[in-house]
Structure formats: structure tokens, C-alpha cells
Amino acid sequence: MSDNVTPTTGAPAYALQCQDLKKAFQGVLAVAGATFDVPQGQITALIGPNGAGKTTIVNLLSGMMQSDSGRMQLVGTDVTNWPSHKIARRGLMRSFQLSRELGGLTVLENLLVAPKHQAGESLFNIFFRPLAVRREERENVERALETLKTYGLYDLRDNRARELSGGQKKLLEIARAVMAQPRVLLLDEPMAGVNPALIDRIGGYILDLKASGVTVLMVEHNLNVVEKICDHVIVLAEGRTLATGKLSDLRANQDVVQAYLGEVINASTHG
Ligand SMILES: Nc1ncnc2c1ncn2[C@@H]1O[C@H](COP(=O)(O)OP(=O)(O)OP(=O)(O)O)[C@@H](O)[C@H]1O
Ligand SMILES: [Mg+2]
Numbered sequence: 499m500s501d502n503v504t505p506t507t508g509a510p511a512y513a514l515q516c517q518d519l520k521k522a523f524q525g526v527l528a529v530a531g532a533t534f535d536v537p538q539g540q541i542t543a544l545i546g547p548n549g550a551g552k553t554t555i556v557n558l559l560s561g562m563m564q565s566d567s568g569r570m571q572l573v574g575t576d577v578t579n580w581p582s583h584k585i586a587r588r589g590l591m592r593s594f595q596l597s598r599e600l601g602g603l604t605v606l607e608n609l610l611v612a613p614k615h616q617a618g619e620s621l622f623n624i625f626f627r628p629l630a631v632r633r634e635e636r637e638n639v640e641r642a643l644e645t646l647k648t649y650g651l652y653d654l655r656d657n658r659a660r661e662l663s664g665g666q667k668k669l670l671e672i673a674r675a676v677m678a679q680p681r682v683l684l685l686d687e688p689m690a691g692v693n694p695a696l697i698d699r700i701g702g703y704i705l706d707l708k709a710s711g712v713t714v715l716m717v718e719h720n721l722n723v724v725e726k727i728c729d730h731v732i733v734l735a736e737g738r739t740l741a742t743g744k745l746s747d748l749r750a751n752q753d754v755v756q757a758y759l760g761e762v763i764n765a766s767t768h769g
Contacts, residue, residue, distance in 0.1 A: 510574035513538045513682045513713035514559060519568035521554055528554045530737030541704060541714045543724040546734035547758050552717045553595055555734070556686050560592040561585040572682065591680035595687045595717070597667035601660030605651055608659050608670060609642035609677045642677060649673045649703065665692040672703065683707060685716040689723060701727050721745065733758060
């Protein structure tokens with residue numbers, strides 16, 4: 499046995515690494531050379547003014563949009579411009595800023611539509627391993643029901659998703675992403691527009707995910723939330739990484755205060 503105090507597991511220190519990512523819409527750069535790392539096993543906040551490019555970065559990282567240039571690594575693997583299903587299979591899931599529930603399906607069905615590696619997805623399995631397919635379907639339903647219990651949605655399992663309140667839709671967004679058992683979870687404003695009690699509950703869920711080993715990158719405007727639950731902060735302004743570090747250090751950074759924190763501190767952290 500080695501007498502190292504910190505054992506080296508060989509796992510990369512960063513769940514995500516981005517170098518000089520760029521993405522333009524109609525010639526206007528929404529992401530203009532973003533470079534940052536997201537440490538494994540921590541909660542990282544992605545903050546910045548409206549239009550800074552936060553959602554576009556989430557779209558690039560999850561493979562829903564292709565970057566014009568730059569590189570992205572997911573747990574040490576170069577995944578630049580991989581399609582979203584391939585990135586999901588590697589363990590990255592995301593939620594949406596505007597909830598994208600399938601309104602006509604029930605809450606339970608919303609969780610069952612996309613669990614990863616379903617045996618039933620393969621025609622070979624359906625014909626030659628029907629028992630395995632059925633067992634897996636049963637396990638998925640059980641896991642979906644457990645997930646709904648965790649997020650306080652179990653009693654609503656048979657309701658149509660469109661009947662949920664805004665806050666419940668936010669919970670469903672998270673539950674759907676968690677159902678796929680991600681190791682990296684991107685949350686785009688998971689608490690926007692929800693009441694303070696639910697903000698605390700969602701914060702608790704995100705801390706529980708971290709405790710179970712999930713790396714979280716979350717877009718968040720509420721600095722009280724960032725202060726409470728995030729280990730690390732990335733500040734984006736006009737598509738570029740302006741600064742990274744702990745929120746307390748960033749508050750002392752004049753560039754950051756001028757670009758963003760000044761207005762938000764006044765708006766949200768007093769009192
Ligand atoms: N699909 C698109 N087509 C054209 N322009 C887009 C598209 N998506 C984003 N943009 C533009 O790119 C810029 C960055 O948008 P983005 O949604 O990434 O910002 P954001 O930081 O998430 O803002 P917010 O805090 O308001 O959610 C904005 O100017 C936006 O209008
Ligand atoms: Mg956004």
C-alpha cells in the first residue's frame with residue numbers, strides 16, 4: 499500500500515473542460531471564447547448578465563448545438579461536437595431553462611421516456627431476450643416511482659404533466675434528468691420563478707446529488723443560492739469567461755462587480 503495521504507484514483511480532476519468555445523448566431527458571437535473547467539464532484543455556478551451566453555454554453559456542452567470552434571472534454575474524453583445522445587450516454591444530462599415536459603404524458607411517463615441503455619431499444623433484445631426487456635421495464639418503473647418520491651411528485655404520478663404548477667414542472671425537469679443516472683448534470687436556472695420554500699428544497703436536492711457523487715453545473719441568478727450551495731463560480735460576460743473562483747473572492751474583483759455583481763448584489767443579496 500502506498501502511504502500517500504490522498505490516494506490517486508486516476509480519475510480526471512475535471513468533469514468538464516472547455517477551451518476557447520465560440521458560437522455565433524447570424525454573425526453575432528453569443529459565446530466568444532469561453533474557457534473554463536468544472537471540478538469533479540462539486541457544484542459549480544455559471545453566472546452572468548442576461549444574454550451573456552449561459553444557455554448557449556449549456557446547449558453546446560449537452561450536444562444540442564454544435565460549436566463553431568473550440569474544444570470540450572467530458573471526464574477526460576474529447577466530446578467536441580458530439581451529438582446529444584452520445585454525450586448523454588457518456589453520463590451528461592441537462593435540464594431546460596423553460597421546462598420542456600411532455601404535457602400530454604403523465605408525470606410517470608415523462609420519466610420513462612428516456613432512461614439510458616434500455617434493453618427494449620434493441621430489436622434483437624425484443625425478439626430474443628423478451629424476459630430481459632420486461633425485467634428492465636419493471637426496474638425502470640420502480641426507479642421512476644422512487645425518483646418521483648424523492649422529488650415529492652409521487653402523488654402526481656398519474657396527472658398530465660401540463661397540469662403541474664410552474665414549481666412542480668421545475669422539479670419534473672430535474673427528476674427526468676436524474677432518472678438517467680448522470681454523472682454530470684447541467685441545470686439551467688432550476689429555481690427561476692419558484693417560491694422561496696421550493697428554492698430551499700431544490701437546493702437540498704442539488705446538495706444530495708453532490709453527496710451521491712454527481713458533478714453539477716448550474717446556471718443561477720440568485721446569489722444567495724450560489725453562496726449557500728455552490729463550491730465554485732464561473733462568471734460569463736459577453737460570451738467570455740470573465741473570472742472563476744469562490745463567490746467571496748469574486749465579490750472583491752472589480753471587473754466582476756462592474757460587469758455583473760454590482761447590480762445583482764443590490765437586487766438580491768441585501769436583507
Ligand atoms: N437560437 C438562437 N438564435 C439566435 N440568437 C440566439 C439563439 N440563442 C441565443 N441567442 C442569442 O445569443 C445570446 C446569448 O443567449 P443565451 O440564451 O445563451 O444567454 P443567457 O446568458 O442564457 O441569458 P439569460 O440569463 O437571459 O437566460 C443572446 O444575445 C441571444 O439573443
Ligand atoms: Mg439562459
